[in-house]
Amino acid sequence: MAWQLHYTSARRGPTGRAGFQFVAETPGLPDGVRAGVTPYLAYRPPPDAPLSPDDRELALFPVSLLYDRVDGRPLLLRCRYLGRDYSGRYGNFFAHAVVAEPEELEGLRPAELWHAAHWTPSPATRSVLDPLDELTPGAALDPEALAAWLAVSGPGDPYALLAQLVDAVAGVLGRGHGRVVLVADDVELIARWIAVVSYSLPVEAAARLSFVTYTADPDGAAQRLVGTTPAIWAAAQHHASHASAFDLHRGPAGGRASRFARTVADCWRAADLGGLDALGELAPPDDPAREGAAALLALCRGDASVTAGEEGAAAALLARRGARIPEWVWRDLVPAVPSMGLDLALAVHAHAPAGLRDAVLDGVIAGPATDPAVLTPANCDLLYKHAERLRAVPAVAVPVLASVGRRHPGRRIAVTGELLRLEGADTACDTASDIAGALREVWAAPPSAGECADLLDAHGPHPALAELLSRTFTRLAFPGGKDLADTATLRLAERVRAIMPDGRAGRDAALVQAYGKAITGGPARAARALEEIASPGAATRQLADEAFAGAARRLLRRPPAFRAELLAAVP
Incomplete structure (x- = not known):
């Protein structure tokens, strides 16, 4: 259930007084809600708007839809300018507030309610309002329609603008303070961009993204995503240094967006809403692991452009979430393992479901052959636990075995045996020469007479x-x-x-x-x-x-x- 409240300037309200007041509400409003809503009840026209607008001009004033929380409950507040009040003075506005229990917005993003049917253009004639049993989104801002609109919007590259916007929003969500300002003289355009950003986030993250489509005080707004007009922003930006601003008519500014933000933009470009869901399933935008989530998704899709730093972020995400990583990720990652850096490949092997580990290990061992720098002592020790699989890739096996034998004297005889088994296994490299070099490395201090006897016992008269x-x-x-x-x-x-x-x-x-x-x-x-x-x-x-x-x-x-x-x- 959701409660409704109407607020405007009236000659005579429910209490008999005149002026701005709540003129109607749903009975049974929880304690404290009315007081919690009151600070949000404000509307100032843009400074370049007509001072004495007629009805046609009033329709052009920006509508303000605000989303925030009051005592843990979602607040949706729609304000529109009415012009004159009962006394003939200009400055009157009508605010329609909806306060809901959190479960009423389950599965919804608040921006979907921009054109919802429950909004009324003027105050009710009676003081008692019905409760809203269900919050039903308007159809104009569904994701498919937004994807089609985004493809033809401008100016410039809308996807580059979206990527920069996503990075800015992720930053304020992660920090828990600050705001992102959207500047345009068309509030419908602002509402569309807020909706696109909202759909770019998981539902839970969108629920934390407070916003307002229009405000005359962007520097004082408490919301994270704030819409305003060019005239207002021109006056405010001189003392709003802590805000990130985006002029929606000019398009993107310079700078390269993060992997996460570029992935979001690419999903919109391809109308790949499933990709957005997959990204959100791995990590929300306010999670520091979001770069790792984007890198994982890229690897699952065969993207070879993932950098070593991004792979490190993906490995950290796997290590942190482990068994909570969705099953489809492991399935799709396996083919990409040979092209991964060893740190990430070993992280995949360490956390993959048991049924996939053999396939992952084969890819892990095949991968380092092209990048010996990743064969650190720790990685070599991990690979040595699967020495029998190393035999298929001597180019990896030789340096791994040499490293383990050199550092662990107690393993030198066993390592020697593994090296001797490699002879003739790989015609693509001079295996015999590599093995001889590895043996000299393992036995930098020559074996004792007793160790020589043990070597002969274990491996016979090998040349x-x-x-x-x-x-x-x-x-x-x-x-x-x-x-x-x-x-x-x-x-x-x-x-x-x-x-x-x-x-x-x-x-x-x-x-x-x-x-x-x-x-x-x-x-x-x-x-x-x-x-x-x-x-x-x-x-x-x-x-x-x-x-x-x-x-x-x-x-x-x-x-x-x-x-x-x-x-x-x-x-």
Whole structure:
């Protein structure tokens, strides 16, 4: 139910007095409503209007439709200028107020009531008004009609003007203060633009957008969206620095609108009312996440122009709303995942419904190949949890595995296995060379003899391990063959010699075994071992030099007779 009130200047009102007063109302008006409505009851004609208008001129005075809230209830107030009052003085106006319970406007945008049938042009002849059981919009401002009108309106680009207007309105709604002023000498034009902006918002946001189609005091108006005439604004704008103003006859000013506002304008351009609903479902305009909502909608529709910053806003929106994101968003986002930045793609994967996560993950892994800069440590750790899927895209897998292995020593053996599985999986890049580089990165500090044994246990005599094994033997040789005679080192050498007899690792393993013979055997055996260690090209040069020096130092401590026999036996 909604209550009605009529207000004007009368010779004799319900209380018997003369002057401006409530002359009629619906019985049962809630306490405080009449007092709450009173501050809004005002009308001043434009300064350039006729001072003594006749009936034809009166019809040209702008009608003021105001929407606001009184004690939580919607207030709709329509004021029109009447000219003379009962005494013949000019300045009289008629205000028709409707105060409703909030549910009466459920599903409605107040601007739809601009031409509603319940408005009356003059005060009722009786003091008792019927309640309004239903607020029925006028047909002139339905969204389809507005879309058709917007396409042919001017001047300039009406959609650019709309985008700038949406940004301004979103700003005042978000801040909770300030106003946006619409300037035109045609109040019907102002009402149309207010309606377009209202339809650009979700119903809940439109309910928070107070407005007035005409006021002679735009700087003092309490509403967020304010209409006025050029003459009034010319006088007021010098001290209205906090207001954003739009001249509806001149068209848009310069400057680029936000992604959100451009999306709204594009929806109107295409008469895509469903797109407006979708945008509002993701985030209202006073939500800081509105840019993320617009970016998500663009990605759902295959728009490749979304910037990295806009993707960041979309990722933040997904992280914040999670399961509250509508199902259609996830479905439509999946095809766009490969073209997304990794941060957004991972956010989609993290929050997508379980049934879509595998498809999202395939797109996530395919995407970073074109932008390695996004493979941050945190992102690499997330991708490593799905290492089996990484194998299909070596160009992504190699840097991810290298990053994880380098930073997590406990994962180096498992990471090595994943790298070895990639060989031959991608002919589009030099995978073998990339894998070798990644292994050097993972094992920047060579593995211990025990880790080498674990690698062989896990992965067998893989050729890519040869360099690792040789680096381990060389490290163990410093300084002076210090650890070459350890039991673990000698066992590793024996194993490598058995399963990888050829190549660099096998030759280095043979040299380690020769070192063991040189420091433990008799003179003749030691002499043959030293000759083997010194043979040019037999093994890694650093390993051979350090092993020979270490063996010689140890042999210096043997008795003179042993040394004499050794010297007699060596070349």
